[in-house]
Amino acid sequence: MNEKKILIVDGMALLFRAYFAQSYSARRLDDGTPTNAIYGFFQYLFDAVINFQPTHVVCCWDMGSKTFRTDLYSNYKANRPDAPDDLVPQFTLVKDIVAALQIPNIGLEGYEADDCIGTVSHKLSDLGHVYILTGDQDMLQLVTERVHVVIMKKGRSNYAVYDLDFLKTDKGIHPFQVVEMKGLTGDTSDNYPGVRGIGEKTALKLLTEYDSIDGILNNLDILPKSVKIKIESDLEMLHLSRTLARINIEVPIECSLEECLWNVSIEDATIVFDKYRLTSLLKIIS
Template identity: 55%
Template structure:
């Protein structure tokens, strides 16, 4: 068994099923859940006034995906807050984002308590983003431990992680709506290989993460260039084949092109631990029921159904 756990360490009841690890993008689910009700003016609260709407929606989203995709193992990855190596590279990275709403802030810790009560590991690493932890664990489990991996998120940046044993499940509007990406479907839908997602973002930038790419190059041009020349290195080796306008834009923004590409790439060598035996998905009914009761969201138990609460 490796230092991170291995298939040989799995209980026999799990070995009877195909080992599959679901990695949950915690912040993506929590923010989606919070705004789904907050934007309509409704914030669920306990009698003491503690907001729980994000937690409630988070559990619904996660449980629906677990039921639908049936992983044997689950872990949840989180951004840890504070500066990351990307902020060190580019001071303005994500600098356009406003502070979290007051009603969401207390739910950051409370939702992790709920995840822990479900015996799902909470994983994060200071200095890195959840994406980097997800990428690291996904690649490690797929390549070293021969596991299938499912990444649950709403962030299309994750598409760069798809490979034969790694599927990216992108959440669509509403509960139970997903698009499952494999390398084959990514090529079919977008005409791109997984690695080309990084090159595309390097060229066009990302407004939500606040890095510009090459000024004047949008998604359509970025995709066309990557499809024709394979990657940024290929584009730079063939500048003489570009239109004068596109060539000038790239040459005028070379430093930012390389910077943006670096920022777009998910770092898959994070020194993060994820012992696979601790990720086996088992629900302790009493523990979960007690946590739901504490937060006055016991109706979630009924929603989760007889599979959990008998």
């Protein structure tokens, strides 16, 4: 069976990971523009292409810090520092090189890359098997029989590939419960609190027994008194946290299978990569 395999790349996740992995590198263009994160980005991308052998590739990006989530909760991600100065000029340049390889760059103001990834994976999973390349465990809510989430681990070509069975084995939950967990526990990385005093262990126990937040709320009266009090004291934030955690799979973007076809011409790529002094990377895919 010649089924299509679609690799959806979490662009920002790869670029930031690459920046910190390559922070020692002094790679720059003649005009002084740094390219260390770009170099690492394409190492990770090409490694994934070799490992997963996709027939199609698309890359999704954040398009600024203001999104519908910051409208809902002004402190959302407010704890995050600004991007390092020498990473900022690489944001645009990496997209230019991605586009030069005929890989679509997808992003929309007001939404996060997560939402674009969720939308594209939902649309294209009927047409092929989707692999989402990321370091963000929030993406685990997108796992289906047709969508696998590839979590990058320390080092190159080191992945945890989550399908439905491995998610249940490794995390003890189903995909929809990723959102329920975040509603209960919050997310320190994204700076929303969930229910104060409810940690992962308690949340997992509650979801194992009652399946969802709605199931927990329907059984409040039989919960341990301390847990009941915590939940009742933070009901509004519980619901808000669950909303913030849920990836939007209905972003108004378009991405056809045809435009995602992985068909890189090494000859054309050499011209682009030589321009940016990245030619050595092409040996990974040639």
